[in-house]
Amino acid sequence: MPIRHILQTTGGLMLLCAVASGAQAADKVVLLQGGSIGTAQVAAGAEAYLDNCAGCHGEDLRSVNSNAPDLRGPTFQYSWVTKPLEETFHKIITTMPPGMTGEIDPETYAQIVAYILNFNGVEAQEDGRFPQTAEEVAPMDLVIQ
Numbered sequence: 374m375p376i377r378h379i380l381q382t383t384g385g386l387m388l389l390c391a392v393a394s395g396a397q398a399a400d401k402v403v404l405l406q407g408g409s410i411g412t413a414q415v416a417a418g419a420e421a422y423l424d425n426c427a428g429c430h431g432e433d434l435r436s437v438n439s440n441a442p443d444l445r446g447p448t449f450q451y452s453w454v455t456k457p458l459e460e461t462f463h464k465i466i467t468t469m470p471p472g473m474t475g476e477i478d479p480e481t482y483a484q485i486v487a488y489i490l491n492f493n494g495v496e497a498q499e500d501g502r503f504p505q506t507a508e509e510v511a512p513m514d515l516v517i518q
């Protein structure tokens with residue numbers, strides 16, 4: 374079998390697995406205290422996430438790069454919930470995607486983070502708004518119930 378076919382088959386299988394195990398609703402309730410995310414932000418963030426982050430962190434927030442962490446599940450709970458949200462937000466806007474931070478504007482970062490939070494169970498509000506600066510994120514807290 375030509376190597377190209379083997380690669381195609383493997384890719385197809387991986388895609389199938391990704392779909393099969395795909396985006397289930399988060400089973401824990403995650404609350405964002407002291408802040409909110411907007412429904413329009415989440416929708417825009419889904420697009421922007423695919424464009425800018427999915428290449429390493431995966432379309433369904435399950436990492437596809439051995440160095441990049443998942444952005445869902447236990448990794449989310451450990452990495453986002455146990456740390457101040459401001460710290461994670463600051464890290465994203467100053468280091469992600471590696472070497473290309475200049476290409477994303479502040480509102481797009483806010484949308485992407487709103488999308489990641491929503492994916493992990495934070496409810497979006499029609500009039501909600503996730504902010505653009507670490508200072509505004511500082512009073513916010515993620516809590517798992």
Ligand code: HEC
Nearest residue numbers: 425426428429430440441442452461464465469470471485
């Ligand atoms: C080219 C691959 C790549 C892309 C694209 C990328 N990341 Fe990452 N990301 C990484 C790697 C590697 C790490 C682990 C090393 C680190 O923490 O700096 C990481 C770590 C992270 C972390 C964990 C931070 C922590 O300390 O808990 C978050 C959150 C994150 N990325 C979000 C994003 C977001 C949001 C985007 C899109 C705007 C993005 N990344 C795009 C490779 C990538």
